[in-house]
Amino acid sequence: MEATLPAVPLTVEGSSVLHQMFRLRWPAWKAAGASTREEALAEAVAVLGGMEQSAVYSLLGHKGDLLLIHLRPSFEELNQTELRLAALKLADYLEPTTSYLSVVELGLYDSSLRVYKGLAERGVAPGTPEWDREVEEALAQHRKAMAPRLFPAIPESRYLCFYPMDRKRAESVNWYCLPMEKRRSLMREHGEIGRKYAGQVKQIISGSIGLDDWEWGVDLFADDPVAFKKLIYEMRFDEASALYALFGPFYVGIRLPVGELGERLKIGL
Amino acid sequence: MEATLPAVPLTVEGSSVLHQMFRLRWPAWKAAGASTREEALAEAVAVLGGMEQSAVYSLLGHKGDLLLIHLRPSFEELNQTELRLAALKLADYLEPTTSYLSVVELGLYDSSLRVYKGLAERGVAPGTPEWDREVEEALAQHRKAMAPRLFPAIPESRYLCFYPMDRKRAESVNWYCLPMEKRRSLMREHGEIGRKYAGQVKQIISGSIGLDDWEWGVDLFADDPVAFKKLIYEMRFDEASALYALFGPFYVGIRLPVGELGERLKIGL
Amino acid sequence: MEATLPAVPLTVEGSSVLHQMFRLRWPAWKAAGASTREEALAEAVAVLGGMEQSAVYSLLGHKGDLLLIHLRPSFEELNQTELRLAALKLADYLEPTTSYLSVVELGLYDSSLRVYKGLAERGVAPGTPEWDREVEEALAQHRKAMAPRLFPAIPESRYLCFYPMDRKRAESVNWYCLPMEKRRSLMREHGEIGRKYAGQVKQIISGSIGLDDWEWGVDLFADDPVAFKKLIYEMRFDEASALYALFGPFYVGIRLPVGELGERLKIGL
């Protein structure tokens, strides 16, 4: 009977998320003159300081100077945020190098199996109104119970690590062909490693299938950046990652309170 | 006998389609001055407002600021549209980042098998004039019956998701080596998922084999962008996608009525 | 005995071919002023109009504005053509986006097997002077008989489709490990599909192993661009393509008589 259960796990979604990476056009910024820089900075500080669910990071390396994370109730508001920033005087000196669009997501493997099996045992078939109603009820309960994790505050940790990732669909190794029970057990093992680092690393997982070029975005927050390396290295040996994870580029930044933006941008040069 | 039937499914084609993605050169646009911007905007609004089968979207993220979809009766008219837009004053501030060329396509797996088998049963061989005439008759009927879907209006939905895709031709997993019956059954299963979302997501499928770098272009239209994620995630577990789909970049935009173009471009800054 | 026959099919070569793709720098072109544009256009029309075996196409999409095909007796003359065009005033407004270098090629699978087997039956071993002389004689005959196809005129069709391609060398699927008889039969089947479209699509195949980044360049010419899609889609199901073809980017253009260049470049804006 189980074979006919849906293969897709239930998910609940929360905040819309946009990551923006910028490179400062240093020569133009320097050439702009101190008063222009001060004016641009003051405006940027005022606008960014007024954005409650946004955070700024000083990026390491050539991938950019600044990384901004925006959490918003909707994509409309993300787009408004983008436009507000593009209109800043400071934006004339910032080159957008990349970005990532996603929505905070919690995957519900345990609940999916419980709900699907419960319905199946009662003879309710997928796609019937009763099935859909009970699934929607379960989702509504999860959305309510998980609201704090679906609409999280951005952790205050000193360091950020962001990367997008896929589940592999190769010829003989294909995540999407695994039975749901297997995927649940792999995700559990994966989650257990995460929990070992709970005191050191916080995370926000966002889904981006249909929204951006990878399937998920991962944000890790820690006060010691070596914790990123240790956590991800340990995970690389679990089956979920060793066999089934494909990783995109990694971005590491240092939290930049808006008040320190001038220092980061070497406003006085 | 069936083994000798053609492997290629019948398709019917409709509107020629061009997607254009543009990034606004913000610094130049800002520097242009209010009256230049107003003039450029007025001209763009007049020209775009007069293009009946075109739609404008405000893109999210660094992939661009504007995405335009043009449906036209022919490639000639698409080229004329491109040129008309390139001549706009506004175009001086728009950098074309990418584009996609295709033609609205409906694949006819059911009809193909019916026609091919019917002809074969009557002893008509592929490539004979009789075969070709009957196939062409069937196509003509489909073109007529499916005209509204072949020459669709662009849905008014608030959100757009566009992505190109291929069917995989790997070493042991190769869509083009599957028997047509198998492909038909995979496409049916795939289509059933789509139908579950019929109330939330509209789609236009266009073919681009021989026209652009992927085999198909997919446009999804919805009022809630999370529906894109849910639909595509669910599909990723069906065999047609899990095993045989390769996805290109994803573009998500918000419908921008031409009258709101000035607001989007921060005309008053 | 056959196992010791050469694996490489005989080929004959004709015109040297260069494809050039250009993007017009629209803002600079517009800013240049009407008289500069007219002067640049007049010079370009005169020079291009005098190049007999060259053709200009208006490209669709962001890949460029113009595609030029040049057929010449030698690479030296291709290089001279490039330089002549680079010196044009118009070239200051054209950005070369890509190009493709190749030589018109006809593969002679049937003849290769006939000649190789004939020699082998007479006990002539590959690499002996007799072998080489007879092979060279066969090639000379083909070069003469096939001269019109080796040094073709560029078809006048309204639409062009150009793409480069490779034969796959994967781990278990490797074109270059197939016996020549097998390759011949695959190429025959492939050619039969091409012949079905003979009335609609003309083609020029050029070889680029050792000359550019893919193994072959394919130019298709048709008055209806949907014919490109139909032909290539049908071919994708034949074994030669389904298993063994790797495709590069596709370029679609509309033939642009030199006299219409001013219109295409919006000379009057």
Next chain:
Amino acid sequence: MEATLPAVPLTVEGSSVLHQMFRLRWPAWKAAGASTREEALAEAVAVLGGMEQSAVYSLLGHKGDLLLIHLRPSFEELNQTELRLAALKLADYLEPTTSYLSVVELGLYDSSLRVYKGLAERGVAPGTPEWDREVEEALAQHRKAMAPRLFPAIPESRYLCFYPMDRKRAESVNWYCLPMEKRRSLMREHGEIGRKYAGQVKQIISGSIGLDDWEWGVDLFADDPVAFKKLIYEMRFDEASALYALFGPFYVGIRLPVGELGERLKIGL
């Protein structure tokens, strides 16, 4: 029992590392005039000369003109270094082409197996406080004993070779699925080749999982650059590399004492 031992080897970490690659904007540099160049040089020499754990290399080829290695106690200090250099007048003439972020790492396969097995034999389970405490004690001892290698000085050798690399996670060949004993023996064999070149080539290995786009960064230092080729070619045949190594781009530079920077930058032109 061993099957339940952790798969991840212990590592100890030392200096934070940033590689920066720059291309000199030669035309702008030349156009700047002699006095501007002299001033920019003097400032750069003073600042770079004061950075103790930084080294400058003159890169060969188009990948850049200068490569800088910075070793620092923390990522914060790396970021400060980046900012200090970005503020240099010389930076206006330097285009950052790429960079690499990592942390000096020593992998402890032997120790890991010893500690894990010892604990397991005493019935201590992974994840218990006792396990964690003993592991942490072992790490602390290694950090102390290995401090000179964890916080190394940059070797004075004339030539540098830098490249990032991954361990392969393909379908049937997957480093992260090997038992730890096997990985240890492969790393030993790998290390033995390294030791043969000990007199000619020094190395610094840094880990970058979670920090940059590859898993490790490798710096080799030698007085004869052919030693890089010989060492890496020999290693390519050991199982650890032949089967399991994926290599990123290679950068080769010549050590540039800060005092010779003016000569390298052709200060007098």
Next chain:
Amino acid sequence: MEATLPAVPLTVEGSSVLHQMFRLRWPAWKAAGASTREEALAEAVAVLGGMEQSAVYSLLGHKGDLLLIHLRPSFEELNQTELRLAALKLADYLEPTTSYLSVVELGLYDSSLRVYKGLAERGVAPGTPEWDREVEEALAQHRKAMAPRLFPAIPESRYLCFYPMDRKRAESVNWYCLPMEKRRSLMREHGEIGRKYAGQVKQIISGSIGLDDWEWGVDLFADDPVAFKKLIYEMRFDEASALYALFGPFYVGIRLPVGELGERLKIGL
């Protein structure tokens, strides 16, 4: 016994090699004015004319206008050559598009097996001082005997074909896992094809493991560019290439005597 012989073949190294590819910035070059161009040309001709082991080629297609090959006794001298050229006035109009760094290399499969087996038969173990001394003696003899090929003059042929390549390390097809006897026999077969073209095509093979992004660079020189296609096509069917070769981009150029540089650069326009 043989199983314990080293897997890496002996190689001897000669000239250091740098390939530089440049695109002429035509608009700036034209705008520079005749006297500036003449002055820049005169300087370039004088400097390039004085570089004995350098050659200039006019590239075909968009990959660049000029390709320079430099053979030098050391990487230091290559770096000096780069710097000398960067300081040229002409360099202000040349954009470096790519480059390749390598060292002339001769692989000694036959000799390796002879020496290794001879030593093994006498009971000398790899890595012992005796082994190393005898190997070094063999290498020294080869270096002396092969000096003309290790430090070659650049052939005067009219056409150049340059490409980098790797030996494949895929999952089931891995060059570096083959026994040395097998690799020797594949290289022999490969070499025999090369010898068939000895009268038409000269070659310089350089090694770049640890120096640049591919493992080898191949320079072919011929008076008829179709010979490149014929040679490389024929080789593609030998096992060494069909199964084990991965090819990078191909560059084809026409030898440009320094005295013709002005004509190539359209000095008079």
